[in-house]
Amino acid sequence: MKVLLLGAQSSIGRELIRLFDERQIEWQSADEAGINVDDPVGTARTLTHAGADQVINLLSFAAGQQGAVSAAESAVDQADKINHMLPDLLSQVCDHLHIPLIHLSSVYVFGGDKKLPYNEQDAPKPLGVYGVTMAAGEDAIQANLKQHVILRAGWLFGPGQDQRLKNWLRELRDNDGAVTVNRGKIAPTPIEDLARVILAVALQVDCDADLWGTYHYAALEPLKESEFVQQLIKFAAQHDEQVYALLDHLTIHLNRIEPPLLANSTLATKKIFETFGIKQRPWQGSLQKLVKSWYKDAGRG
Secondary structure (H helix, E strand, O other), rough: OOEEEOOOOHHHHHHHHHHHHHOOEEEEOOOOOOOOOOHHHHHHHOOOOOOEEEEEOOOOOOOOOOOHHHHHHHHHHHHHHHHHHHHHHHHHHHHHHHOOEEEEEEEOOOOOOOOOEEEEOOOOOOOOHHHHHHHHHHHHHHHOOOOOOEEEEEEEEEOOOHHHHHHHHHHHOOOOOOOEEEEEEOOOHHHHHHHHHHHHHHHHOOOOOOOEEEEOOOOOEEEEEHHHHHHHHHHOOOOOOOOOHHHHHHHEEEHHHOOOOOEEEEOOHHHHHHHHHOOOOHHHHHHHHHHHHHHHHHHHH
């Protein structure tokens, strides 16, 4: 198996590369100069010369930034280029080359008004620029290329994708134990877990399995954002005396969810389990490891 990986420098890309290297899977990346919607001929040339058996596209607007959804509201053209126009171009080239495309999408193609987790039969109903452009990218892939897997992911966190988590702890320290969070329900999903899922899909695609379509993945145990923050603080208190001292003073203020954020960003994963045999994993261990790494790295500094 030879993979062309787009978005190799993203947090998920780096974790996926680690898994590829562990399994001695041949891969190569393409930089932004070689993959560019403003140069379709050059993009086609890059994909052709790569000679890959499949393309994995991890590129998205502000990839790896937990504030990407809000930031897209003031960067409509750029978000459309990366989330919509680029998948459109990639899927056309992949169709011409007869190679499959695995594309990472997002729960933000939905509107967040459903009470239960979203499944693959639910119609997209995006609220903001990020979701609208992501949904348009999905539509283009589905129209252009039969051999595709679109993987919608939940609320992601991990090394390099942890800005919001650090901000919560900073707010806790600065405000004597008070933290403001959104009222929404999330499905926290470690990037290392998502990378595992992408690898599992890629391996079955390499076996010429006829499993094309759209799938959802999120880690086990969705919960309220406020509950996630409480768990984050408990893990931080194990390493941080200041946070520990504030546990008895913890006050969580709830913000009303406003578009483009979602009141419910949870995903059902039955289809990916039934099709690929991919089981959900819990997120708590990854969160604990992430928090520990912050203090370990600070100690080295």
